[in-house]
Amino acid sequence: MKKRIVFLLMLVFSGLSVVAQQKKFAVHTVAFYNIENFYDTINDPNTYDDEWVYSKKYFTQKVDNIARVLAELGTGENPNSPTVIGLAEVENKKMLETLVKNPRIASKDYGIVHFDSPDRRGIDCAFLYQKKHFQPLSYKNIPLYIYEKDTKKDKKDKKEEEEEKEENVNLDKTTKRIYTRDQILMSGMLDGEEVHFIVNHWPSRRGGEKISSNLREMAAALNVRIIDSLQKINPNAKVMTMGDLNDGPFNNSIKKVLNAKGKKEEVKPLGMYNPMEKMANKGNGTLAYRDAWDIFDQIIITEPLLQTDYSSWRYWKAGIYNKPFMIQTTGQYKGYGLRNSATEPGFSDHFPVYIYLIKEAK
Template sequence: MSIINVAFWNLQNLFDAVPSEIAADLEFTPENGWTEAAVAAKIDALVEGVATMFYGRGPDLLGVCEIETAGLLARFTQALNARLGRDDLTFAHAESPDLRGIDCSLIYSSDIFEPAGVPVGHIVFLRFRTRDIFEVSLRVRETGAGLVVFVSHWPSRSRGTLQSQPYRITVASHLARRVDAWLKLPRARVVAAPLADLTTDMDAAWNRNVLVLGDLNDDPFDISVLSELTATNSLDKLEEDLPAPGDDMGARERYLRRTPALYNMSWKPLGIPGEGTMFFSRDTVRTKQVFDQIITSRGLVYGRSGLRIDPLDYTIHAPRLLWTNQALADDAPRHMVRPKRFDPETGRGYSDHFPVTCQIVTVGMA
């Protein structure tokens, strides 16, 4: 059995200092204090934050969002390798036409994983093109087990929570369709062949390893996550095997309409007063939010396809280093423990989000 360390972190506006139209619009330019020195300080700070994960080993799989370019991602990954004393971290990236010019990406260990397909950034067209849903298919070198990772950053609440909610529901629906594409067989194949001949392949798809990492700008109980993505904290639907298919059109329709349930590990901290991954109080009575989430397929929960994840192994990684107020007592109320955003003037700070972590273990193939 091998352990794979997993993390997700919203890096908060990791732009380079190269002039661009988007950067100018958002004031990330040298004239506004976003200099090469600020970029270097920001990268150094983020690397130090990552180095506090997993007892200094760092993650083997790190989803990130709010990073501007592949060149900047390469620089960040190189700095991670140097700081962690590793040489195996590499990355997958696809430039997206997001209005704000920031992308989702995945850093992974080339010792543990190999690519199993071409990474794809899926763009959801709302009034404006929104941040991509980044899809990466990997294979564990040791066992051959597959893992599909989605890194996603959903539309913000800057227009107001209720006004922007339809945008997040739309992106959630698109992500759900991509998840369905991995966990179910294509309609054309289901219609063309006797279902009895597809049973083995249907079960294999239903139990694939799918992992969703992201800043969803909604809490786990919001409609976009709970209802549209069907990511819940209940095992009731997750534990259901596919029923033995009949061979009539009704059975085909039932299969095609069936919605795979996902398990959202991020419900765990919701019972702790004041706990969360970031501070947001613009138009809600909740001030700490659990926007940064880890969501898994049933295959990962039950170890059906060579990898297993403990559904309770979700941690908000909030070491004192990342706190806004480091003078707080260790047992300070959680609503007072807030992530320290980066200040380009002082070169101090990290991100306005805490990272989240979990672990995956390799198991025998079912």
């Protein structure tokens, strides 16, 4: 399998330079997928999951649909399924244990990192990873503290705003907390090299994009603090933050708070690169709303992954996986992601995204 991967990359890289023609490269795929309301067959009295209690038949088909996507995701340039996969909208760990045993992906021997989050719908983020290639060294869930008063556009002086951003809490805790998904940080060794992943599902646009934008900016600020903490330990930390951000590449949370750049040459040391910005400029999308496409599902990376010394893992390119079997073919939502219906499970209203990491083979 490894020889096959290396050979394919030699063909692809032959157009880059004469030197590239003479080198062999190994590859890994890193992916993110919002699998839309991945609930089980049991009504949990502690969450608002009444609407999504599935029959056994429905659940079984939903699992198989997800497994099909994960098995084939990114295999255009890499015959192996993704080595690391971030997931959103998972109800619990037992469902992931069922998923990784599905015949479509069972041979990949995926490990699981999952934490129950305080989200009222009972949906969490998680990671799957191929044990053969990735060994976690640490993982933890990091909560996002937001309160009802954060949804109001009240005036605050600059000092108060900075204090809230710094501490990720409100000075006034007398208002009700809004529970949302935790961010999960997973660090480990990718075929012997340390890398870091963060999986996110930022607050939705409920109530409108503008009125809720500050909630996603708070989520982005938490992301920045996590990445900063890794870079203080190692300025050359290779970090990949991914998720359903409920914002596109040009929204404030991405452009101003994360300060993610859409052009590699603009990324400075300790900076971030967002390959999804180029795809957005081309009109591509991961989900549609009222016939307008956007890229809410993103993978954003730190500067060391852009360097061109391929003696260690580097970023190669990114993509959106949107094969015909995942797309609605009729009706009002023709062309959209084939989502769940009341009688039959689909795949998701989101298309997954992925990046390739490459390294010169020895």
